Structures are given as structure tokens and as C-alpha cells.
Amino acid sequence: MRTVKLTKESTKDILENLLKRSPNNYGKFESTVAQILDKVKNEGDAALFAYTKEFDKADVTKETIRVTDAEIEEAYAQIDPALLGVIRKALVNIRQYHEKQIQNSWFTSTTDGTMLGQKVTPLNRVGVYVPGGKAVYPSSVLMNIVPAKVAGVPHIVMTTPPGKDGKVCASTLVAAKEAGADEIYKVGGAQAIGALAFGTESIPKVDKIVGPGNIFVALAKKAVYGYVSIDSIAGPSEILVLADETANPHFVAADLLSQAEHDELACAILITTSEEFAKKVDEEVKGFVEVLSRKEIIQKSLDNFGYILIAEDMDEAIEAANEIAPEHMEIVTANPFEDMMKVKNAGAIFIGEYSSEPLGDYFAGPNHVLPTNGTAKFFSALSVDDFIKKSSIVYYSKSALRNIRKDIIQFATSEQLTAHANSIAVRFEDEDKE
Amino acid sequence: MRTVKLTKESTKDILENLLKRSPNNYGKFESTVAQILDKVKNEGDAALFAYTKEFDKADVTKETIRVTDAEIEEAYAQIDPALLGVIRKALVNIRQYHEKQIQNSWFTSTTDGTMLGQKVTPLNRVGVYVPGGKAVYPSSVLMNIVPAKVAGVPHIVMTTPPGKDGKVCASTLVAAKEAGADEIYKVGGAQAIGALAFGTESIPKVDKIVGPGNIFVALAKKAVYGYVSIDSIAGPSEILVLADETANPHFVAADLLSQAEHDELACAILITTSEEFAKKVDEEVKGFVEVLSRKEIIQKSLDNFGYILIAEDMDEAIEAANEIAPEHMEIVTANPFEDMMKVKNAGAIFIGEYSSEPLGDYFAGPNHVLPTNGTAKFFSALSVDDFIKKSSIVYYSKSALRNIRKDIIQFATSEQLTAHANSIAVRFEDEDKE
Numbered sequence: 106m107r108t109v110k111l112t113k114e115s116t117k118d119i120l121e122n123l124l125k126r127s128p129n130n131y132g133k134f135e136s137t138v139a140q141i142l143d144k145v146k147n148e149g150d151a152a153l154f155a156y157t158k159e160f161d162k163a164d165v166t167k168e169t170i171r172v173t174d175a176e177i178e179e180a181y182a183q184i185d186p187a188l189l190g191v192i193r194k195a196l197v198n199i200r201q202y203h204e205k206q207i208q209n210s211w212f213t214s215t216t217d218g219t220m221l222g223q224k225v226t227p228l229n230r231v232g233v234y235v236p237g238g239k240a241v242y243p244s245s246v247l248m249n250i251v252p253a254k255v256a257g258v259p260h261i262v263m264t265t266p267p268g269k270d271g272k273v274c275a276s277t278l279v280a281a282k283e284a285g286a287d288e289i290y291k292v293g294g295a296q297a298i299g300a301l302a303f304g305t306e307s308i309p310k311v312d313k314i315v316g317p318g319n320i321f322v323a324l325a326k327k328a329v330y331g332y333v334s335i336d337s338i339a340g341p342s343e344i345l346v347l348a349d350e351t352a353n354p355h356f357v358a359a360d361l362l363s364q365a366e367h368d369e370l371a372c373a374i375l376i377t378t379s380e381e382f383a384k385k386v387d388e389e390v391k392g393f394v395e396v397l398s399r400k401e402i403i404q405k406s407l408d409n410f411g412y413i414l415i416a417e418d419m420d421e422a423i424e425a426a427n428e429i430a431p432e433h434m435e436i437v438t439a440n441p442f443e444d445m446m447k448v449k450n451a452g453a454i455f456i457g458e459y460s461s462e463p464l465g466d467y468f469a470g471p472n473h474v475l476p477t478n479g480t481a482k483f484f485s486a487l488s489v490d491d492f493i494k495k496s497s498i499v500y501y502s503k504s505a506l507r508n509i510r511k512d513i514i515q516f517a518t519s520e521q522l523t524a525h526a527n528s529i530a531v532r533f534e535d536e537d538k539e
Numbered sequence: 540m541r542t543v544k545l546t547k548e549s550t551k552d553i554l555e556n557l558l559k560r561s562p563n564n565y566g567k568f569e570s571t572v573a574q575i576l577d578k579v580k581n582e583g584d585a586a587l588f589a590y591t592k593e594f595d596k597a598d599v600t601k602e603t604i605r606v607t608d609a610e611i612e613e614a615y616a617q618i619d620p621a622l623l624g625v626i627r628k629a630l631v632n633i634r635q636y637h638e639k640q641i642q643n644s645w646f647t648s649t650t651d652g653t654m655l656g657q658k659v660t661p662l663n664r665v666g667v668y669v670p671g672g673k674a675v676y677p678s679s680v681l682m683n684i685v686p687a688k689v690a691g692v693p694h695i696v697m698t699t700p701p702g703k704d705g706k707v708c709a710s711t712l713v714a715a716k717e718a719g720a721d722e723i724y725k726v727g728g729a730q731a732i733g734a735l736a737f738g739t740e741s742i743p744k745v746d747k748i749v750g751p752g753n754i755f756v757a758l759a760k761k762a763v764y765g766y767v768s769i770d771s772i773a774g775p776s777e778i779l780v781l782a783d784e785t786a787n788p789h790f791v792a793a794d795l796l797s798q799a800e801h802d803e804l805a806c807a808i809l810i811t812t813s814e815e816f817a818k819k820v821d822e823e824v825k826g827f828v829e830v831l832s833r834k835e836i837i838q839k840s841l842d843n844f845g846y847i848l849i850a851e852d853m854d855e856a857i858e859a860a861n862e863i864a865p866e867h868m869e870i871v872t873a874n875p876f877e878d879m880m881k882v883k884n885a886g887a888i889f890i891g892e893y894s895s896e897p898l899g900d901y902f903a904g905p906n907h908v909l910p911t912n913g914t915a916k917f918f919s920a921l922s923v924d925d926f927i928k929k930s931s932i933v934y935y936s937k938s939a940l941r942n943i944r945k946d947i948i949q950f951a952t953s954e955q956l957t958a959h960a961n962s963i964a965v966r967f968e969d970e971d972k973e
Contacts, residue, residue, distance in 0.1 A: 127765070188953050194943075202655055221636055224888070229916065241954065243954070331561070334917035356966055362961070366957070398955075399955075449663070450660070454932050457936075459936060459966060460940075461940070463956075463963055464947060467950040467959075469655060472931065480765070481928070482662070486929065494910075494917055495920065497888065497906065497909075498888050499887060499898060499905055500890040502891075506895070512629070512902060515621060516626075516629065517901060522801075523833060524793070524796040524827075528895045529898070
């Protein structure tokens with residue numbers, strides 16, 4: 106980790122360095138992704154099977170692409186019952202939190218006969234992408250499916266790449282079943298996104314695609330945006346810890362490393378008002394790296410995207426944090442709640458010494474699918490909001506419309522939209538003739 | 540308009556025809572748009588001035604690109620005071636409706652020391668694109684700015700193309716001022732979207748870009764999605780009227796034409812259970828077309844994308860309407876409220892004989908920026924939701940974390956994320972050693 110004095114310039118340099126990780130800078134893969142999507146659109150299942158053979162080295166056919174009940178039962182038999190117990194406990198918390206996000210339809214009305222409102226409807230079909238490959242994350246399965254389920258989505262379709270043996274990892278299947286996936290298909294990468302966006306013989310077209318994935322998945326999601334909706338485009342993980350001299354450097358160092366271990370593009374930043382504290386954290390980090398199993402990934406991530414920033418005071422620290430807009434922010438200061446109130450941009454905010462970030466990854470209830478790479482300035486955590494849409498409702502009685510007809514006609518006429526004006530005028534042409 | 544019997548096949552054919560209008564099928568302009576965006580990103584203001592000269596035939600400089608207070612005063616002097624009065628009345632309704640959409644931050648807590656919640660923060664900078672060119676729509680200015688203002692966005696930046704004289708239309712400026720735009724710049728097209736997404740010397744980078752535009756604007760918005768957020772990608776306007784024999788064919792015909800006049804790609808569909816009613820509407824449409832000022836546009840739009848569909852019963856009609864997922868839906872039936880309850884996919888629903896669609900375009904209060912081209916299956920009207928984001932809040936006390944520490948450690952370990960497990964374990968290493 107580099108220790109740097111926090112200034113406007115150093116913040117700018119860091120932001121530029123972090124943005125190098127953005128999926129927007131991987132244009133060279135765009136044409137490959139476009140090719141894959143086109144082929145899936147035109148050839149359907151055949152393209153899926155061919156790409157799964159090519160990329161995942163797995164044979165998948167019309168008969169085997171959909172995960173069967175027998176395969177799910179087999180997965181339950183394989184999984185550690187203690188882990189199943191933990192998954193079920195986590196699910197209770199995740200459901201409870203997301204149920205608080207449910208929005209109601211509403212209306213207002215007036216006695217002269219107007220009703221205005223918003224009707225909330227869940228999406229009909231949602232596709233959940235679950236990565237396979239190097240690491241398997243059943244927690245991610247829960248986090249993507251639960252908000253859709255809580256929103257009331259009737260058809261939740263999951264896709265995930267199979268292993269070379271054509272099987273899906275047992276813990277992924279169990280998590281999907283527990284969370285409530287309705288259909289599960291063995292396909293990954295950009296080809297899975299194409300199948301969900303356009304539909305194939307085996308896989309139904311969905312209305313929205315969510316879930317993290319590698320750069321091909323991210324670019325494919327961006328490419329199909331508009332045909333279907335997508336969640337925000339996920340980038341590498343980030344943690345930013347705001348700490349003063351009251352924080353425990355041992356704990357803070359452990360938390361920084363918990364994100365650094367995700368991958369070599371992950372980012373861990375400490376902003377502190379205490380130089381002495383900064384030194385202690387740096388030492389603690391070095392100590393931990395030696396003993397952690399994912400040492401090599403951690404070291405690369407820290408070398409590339411690890412920063413210890415020394416701020417003049419907490420306000421300056423928070424200002425920089427708002428500029429960086431991290432995915433995860435921990436606030437470990439003398440007055441963490443007060444400091445939280447000043448935070449504008451962060452995917453999730455963890456307050457105080459015992460709210461370690463992994464608490465949110467697995468268990469507390471809030472979603473761990475969070476905006477990365479500065480997008481917390483405009484995106485939010487995955488939530489029930491992502492799986493509903495709202496229709497405006499407008500009702501006016503004859504007398505209510507009569508009262509404002511001339512205003513509408515004038516406004517429409519000023520925009521030269523005479524057929525708009527006409528549609529109001531015809532309703533009162535008898536009266537207005539007199 | 541073509542009269543067609545409603546079947547699964549005819550619905551499918553119509554959907555395919557309508558999708559021809561999608562911005563996703565204009566790939567040939569993508570490279571032009573990419574070039575414009577690149578040039579704006581690299582050359583800033585200079586590129587803006589050059590493109591404004593090329594496309595809008597207007598001279599704009601560093602000194603004149605931002606609309607001045609004097610120009611706004613001049614616009615007020617030019618505008619019809621009666622229109623200003625109507626704009627102000629409409630603003631009251633639009634504000635009132637959008638204020639109902641405000642979402643609160645919330646939290647839940649338990650007595651053993653856990654707090655979970657969501658903190659709502661408005662976006663900091665929003666860019667509103669307002670088209671110029673053929674038609675000028677001050678109503679669109681209101682609809683795009685008000686929800687941002689109600690959400691609490693502190694910096695609202697508007698861009699709109701200037702005329703050849705380097706001026707912006709008076710009614711646009713007045714509407715922008717009344718609605719609460721903070722800065723207004725004279726630039727349009729893909730170059731304006733580039734300026735808002737990347738920033739130039741004159742125009743600040745924003746967090747989100749909203750507002751309708753031509754195909755270049757739509758493609759540019761899609762291209763910058765991820766750098767910034769965007770609203771949904773707007774397509775040509777649509778109206779779908781659900782009517783039975785109780786409806787007034789004169790009114791329904793007028794309403795169909797009110798959307799058909801927007802442009803040649805606009806779409807007007809009647810679905811009815813009565814063949815006789817269908818015939819009457821067809822006749823009424825023919826009568827109206829002759830006398831309306833935008834006759835030529837209307838005729839082309841009806842020829843290409845106008846349909847009268849005859850359904851067996853209202854349930855079949857509603858099912859097809861849900862498949863089409865229109866921007867605007869009118870329900871003019873014997874039981875319009877009951878039928879509304881069965882509608883899943885529509886941007887806005889207008890209920891009953893006197894809730895003519897233009898009422899929503901100008902005056903009632905709900906937003907007229909609505910999802911088009913079937914995207915009402917997953918997108919909503921522009922709303923206050925578009926201008927806020929939510930940060931998850933997590934607080935656990937030491938004892939609350941102690942109670943679940945082993946569950947988290949087990950879950951993290953099962954995902955081989957040992958540094959995640961470590962960040963929980965270190966907090967209890969003294970106790971757990973014993």
C-alpha cells in the first residue's frame with residue numbers, strides 16, 4: 106500500500122488510477138462480445154452449446170442444459186449440513202431487510218373527480234447470472250435472487266457456467282433452490298447474457314438481467330441494455346475505511362485485506378487523520394498478508410490499488426471519500442454516526458468498530474451487490490426497486506377536465522401539437538360552440 | 540390504419556413491426572456517435588463549437604455558450620403572458636405529483652445493538668437534454684427538471700441546441716427558469732451528451748443525463764452509460780386505446796391521432812371487442828386527418844404503425860396490450876378501473892372517457908417522459924426515483940456480532956475467502972483463544 110498525503114491532486118490521481126479498472130476501458134473485447142451475442146441471437150441453442158464446449162470445455166445439450174430436480178437433490182446430498190444451516194439463517198436476514206424495501210401503489214384523489222397515482226407491478230421474468238470459474242459464491246446467488254422474489258417476480262431464471270463435467274457446483278444449486286430460482290440453466294459468459302436477452306429454444310427471454318460476471322459478461326450486459334433492463338455494471342470490489350486515532354489498526358488492516366483478496370483489481374483505501382495510526386495499519390497489513398491463503402492476489406491488489414491517505418481533518422477525509430464514492434465504506438471514528446451523515450456517495454456504509462464489511466457480504470441482510478468504480482454517485486445497491494416498475498395512473502371526470510381544458514389547449518397549441526389540442530377540444534365541442 | 544383480427548400471430552407481427560423503430564436497430568450511426576463522443580472527450584469545448592457550427596449552423600464561443608440572465612429576461616419579454624400563466628399552473632400540478640414520490644431514509648434497530656437501513660441522497664449534478672429543431676416542447680423541459688428539483692438535486696444543468704442565430708427558443712428558456720434549471724448551455728446532439736458525460740472547459744460533468752432526443756442523442760446516451768447514469772432510452776411515442784362498444788368513437792379517434800402527430804414513427808393502436816366500434820373509429824380517424832394541421836405526419840404514422848385490432852373479449856385485449864407494453868394506454872370501457880387492475884405493462888394508464896392522453900402530457904402532474912417500445916415491461920416513467928440513490932447502512936455492536944460470528948466465518952470459509960473470515964475472527968481472537 107502506498108501512503109500518500111491527501112490533496113485535491115492526489116485524490117484526482119487515485120481516481121484516475123481506479124478508473125483504469127472500468128469495464129468502459131475494455132473496448133477491445135467489444136467486438137468479440139458483439140459476435141457472441143449475434144450468434145446466440147441468430148442460432149439460439151446451437152450457439153450456446155458450441156460456446157459452452159469452446160469456453161467451458163463442457164458438453165451441454167437440449168436435454169441437459171436445464172438443471173433437473175434430481176441434480177438439485179444430488180447437490181443437497183453433497184453440501185455440508187452446517188453450511189446449509191448458515192445459508193438458511195442468512196436468508197432470513199436478507200429477506201427481512203429486503204421486505205422493508207417493498208413499495209406500495211398509491212393514489213391521491215379530489216372530490217371533483219380526479220385520481221392520480223402510481224401502480225407498482227413486479228417484472229415478469231428476471232435472469233440472474235451467477236459466475237462459475239475460479240471462485241464459487243453461493244452468497245451472491247442469495248443476494249441476486251431474494252430481492253426479485255420479495256418484489257414478486259413470478260419467473261426467476263438463473264444461468265451459471267458448468268464445470269468440465271457438465272455439472273454446476275452443489276452450493277450454487279442449493280443456494281438457488283433455497284432463494285427461490287424457478288429455472289436454472291448451465292451456460293455462462295456473454296452467451297448466457299445473449300440467451301437471456303433474446304431467448305433461445307431452451308432459455309426464455311427475460312425482462313431484466315442481474316448478477317456479476319467477468320468483463321465479457323459486463324460488456325454483454327451493456328450491449329443488450331435497451332432490449333432488456335440490466336442492473337448496474339459491476340466492476341472490481343472496493344473498500345474505503347475512514348478512521349481516526351480511536352480505531353483499532355489490527356481490525357482495520359484485516360478489513361482492508363478482506364476486499365483486497367477478491368481479485369487483483371480490487372481496491373483497498375484507508376483515509377485517516379492520524380499519521381501514527383496509518384503507520385500501525387501499514388504494519389498490521391504486512392503482518393496479515395504473510396499468513397493469509399490468498400496472499401498473492403492480495404499483494405498484487407495492494408500494490409496496484411491499495412492506498413493509505415493522510416487527511417488534515419475528518420471533513421477533508423469525508424470529502425475525498427465522497428469523490429471516490431466507494432462500493433463499501435467503513436467509518437471507524439470517534440463519532441461514526443455523525444460522520445455517516447456527511448457521507449453522500451457510498452454503496453454501503455458500515456458504522457463502528459464491529460461492523461466489519463464481511464458482515465454485510467453474508468449475513469446482516471443488506472444486499473452485497475453494490476455500485477463500484479465511482480458509480481455510487483448515481484447507482485444504488487441491488488434492491489426490490491430493481492424488480493418492479495411503476496405505471497402512472499390518471500383519471501379525470503368530465504367536470505374536472507372541463508375546468509382545465511383551455512389551459513391544455515393553449516399549451517398544446519403553443520407547441521404546435523394541434524391534434525393534442527383537438528383531443529381535448531372534441532370532448533367539449535358541443536358546449537364550447539354555444 | 541389497418542384493421543386486423545387479434546391473434547397470437549398478429550400480436551407477434553405487430554410487435555416485430557414496432558420494434559423496427561428501436562434505437563437498437565440503428566447500428567450504422569453508432570460509429571459516428573462514437574467519433575463525436577471521442578472528439579468531445581479529447582478536445583472539449585473546441586469540439587463542441589465545431590460541431591455546433593457544423594450541425595446547427597450556429598456560432599457559439601466560450602463567451603456565449605452559457606445562456607445569460609439577460610437572455611433569460613429577454614425570453615420572458617417575448618413569451619405570451621397567457622402561456623406563462625399556463626406553464627405556472629402546470630408546474631404546480633407536476634410538483635405536487637412528484638412530491639408524493641419522495642422516498643425517506645429508513646432504519647430498523649434491535650435492542651442488542653444492530654441498526655440496518657437505507658440512506659437516501661439526491662444526485663449532485665444532473666444534465667437535462669432538451670431537443671430543439673423541428674418542434675419545441677417547453678412541457679418536456681418541465682417534466683425533466685421538476686423531478687430532479689423535487690429530489691433535491693443541487694445542480695441541474697440543461698443543454699439544448701441553438702438556432703442558426705445562436706439563440707435558444709424563448710419558451711424553452713422560460714420553462715427551464717420556471718422549473719429551476721441552474722445552468723443552461725447552447726449545445727445539442729451527441730456532442731451535448733459527450734459534454735455532460737465527460738465535462739469540458741465550459742460544461743461540468745454530471746452524474747446522470749436525462750431527456751429525449753433524436754437517434755444520435757439516444758445512441759450517445761447508451762454509449763456513455765456507465766460513465767454516468769441515464770434515463771431509459773426514449774423511442775417514438777405510442778398510444779394504445781382499449782375500448783369496448785360503450786366508448787365514444789369520436790373521442791377515441793381524436794386521442795389516437797394525438798400521438799400519431801408526433802412523428803412518422805409514432806404508433807397508434809386501438810384494441811376493441813366491438814367490430815362496429817372499430818369501423819366507426821376508422822371513419823372518425825379519416826375525418827379528422829383531413830382537417831388536422833400535421834396531416835402528412837399523421838398519415839404516414841398511421842400507414843406504418845397504426846392498427847385497429849379486434850379482440851374476442853376484454854381479457855384477450857388486455858393480454859395483447861400487456862405484450863405490447865405501450866407508452867400510453869387509455870382504457871375506455873364499461874369498467875375501466877377493473878380493467879386497469881389487469882394491466883401489467885404500460886408507462887401511463889388513462890382511465891375513462893375524459894382522461895384524454897394529452898391531459899397527462901401537459902397538465903395533470905404525472906411525468907410525460909415514459910418508457911417506449913415495449914420497455915414498459917421493465918422501465919417506469921421518469922420520477923424522483925431517477926434522481927436519488929440509496930446507501931445501505933449497517934451497524935452491529937460487539938455483542939451482536941459475537942452472536943453470529945461463527946456463521947459468517949463458516950460462510951466465508953466455504954467460499955474460500957479466508958481474509959473475509961479473518962476480518963470477523965480478529966475481533967474475537969482473545970475470547971476465542973480461551
